Amino acid sequence: MTNLSLPSSGFGTFRLKGDQAYKATQDALDVGFRHIDTAQIYENEDKVGQAIQDSDIPRDEIFLTTKVWFDNFKKEKFIDSVQDSLDHLKVSSVDLLLIHWPSPENEVPMTEYLEQLARCKQEGFTKNIGVSNFTKGHIDKAIEILGERQILTNQIEVHPLFNNHELVQYCQKQNILITAYMPLAVGKVMENKVLKELAEQKNTSPASIALAWLNMKLMISIPSSTNKAHMADNLAAKNIVLTDAEIARIDNIDHQDRIVDPDFAPKWD
Ligand SMILES: NC(=O)c1ccc[n+]([C@@H]2O[C@H](COP(=O)([O-])OP(=O)(O)OC[C@H]3O[C@@H](n4cnc5c(N)ncnc54)[C@H](OP(=O)(O)O)[C@@H]3O)[C@@H](O)[C@H]2O)c1
Numbered sequence: 001m002t003n004l005s006l007p008s009s010g011f012g013t014f015r016l017k018g019d020q021a022y023k024a025t026q027d028a029l030d031v032g033f034r035h036i037d038t039a040q041i042y043e044n045e046d047k048v049g050q051a052i053q054d055s056d057i058p059r060d061e062i063f064l065t066t067k068v069w070f071d072n073f074k075k076e077k078f079i080d081s082v083q084d085s086l087d088h089l090k091v092s093s094v095d096l097l098l099i100h101w102p103s104p105e106n107e108v109p110m111t112e113y114l115e116q117l118a119r120c121k122q123e124g125f126t127k128n129i130g131v132s133n134f135t136k137g138h139i140d141k142a143i144e145i146l147g148e149r150q151i152l153t154n155q156i157e158v159h160p161l162f163n164n165h166e167l168v169q170y171c172q173k174q175n176i177l178i179t180a181y182m183p184l185a186v187g188k189v190m191e192n193k194v195l196k197e198l199a200e201q202k203n204t205s206p207a208s209i210a211l212a213w214l215n216m217k218l219m220i221s222i223p224s225s226t227n228k229a230h231m232a233d234n235l236a237a238k239n240i241v242l243t244d245a246e247i248a249r250i251d252n253i254d255h256q257d258r259i260v261d262p263d264f265a266p267k268w269d
Pocket residue numbers: 011012013014015037038100132133155156180181182183184185186187190205207208222223224225226227229230231233234260
């Protein structure tokens with residue numbers, strides 16, 4: 001399964017604020033990333049957008065994603081919040097608009113916010129729509145509401161220390177691409193024994209092995225970094241080939257080490 005509508009390597013911008021967000025986005029574009037991931041809640045859309053604008057890279061060569069925060073899910077707020085995102089990003093549309101988390105405790109019914117999401121696509125605010133942190137149950141319901149083949153991706157936590165195998169398989173079977181967030185487990189992959197061994201054998205880093213593993217399993221990854229050399233390595237990782245045996249070794253690492261589990265998270269299934 002190859003899907004050119006979502007580039008396999010993206011640059012994540014969570015935690016990057018102010019000048020750091022501007023510089024990191026600029027560096028990421030400079031080393032060759034053409035897929036940038038931000039969100040309303042990251043409070044950096046303006047800096048990310050400025051870096052994109054100042055880069056002089058044609059807009060249609062950059063795949064830009066943002067995510068709608070659940071405070072904006074109500075019908076009266078959704079579209080206005082997306083318009084604000086576009087203004088901050090200084091673009092007329094994004095390439096992908098995601099629901100960042102399902103509404104906590106179903107406070108806003110899924111039908112209400114997914115209808116608004118679909119409307120954003122119809123009105124040309126985004127080319128594609130998708131979801132994030134959706135469980136299997138949420139995915140079923142979302143397909144019921146939006147129809148088949150409308151959800152481009154489910155952006156979820158996946159890395160070698162938490163392979164999220166069942167949900168990954170479930171989505172991929174329904175042609176929903178997986179975007180793996182926190183693909184480096186916020187740096188924890190660097191300490192893993194198996195990844196370190198494989199990295200030594202291949203003369204690379206555990207981070208690159210983690211990203212290559214995701215790529216070989218047909219997942220998109222969106223690593224973040226403030227270090228330009230790391231960014232270049234992260235982008236190049238998609239060229240690393242792993243054997244079936246090496247992939248199996250990494251599959252077997254899984255420590256169920258979920259990192260992102262806020263109190264508003266759904267009951268994971
Ligand atoms: N949808 C969601 O709910 C959700 C949740 C979390 C994250 N995300 C997305 O996923 C993106 C990635 O997650 P994340 O930023 O939390 O974590 P991450 O990408 O797993 O890890 C980032 C950390 O890894 C280090 N790092 C990066 N490249 C490295 C390399 N080649 N060698 C060694 N260390 C390296 C970075 O340090 P340096 O700066 O020193 O390189 C940074 O501390 C976010 O930016 C965001 O866009 C989405």
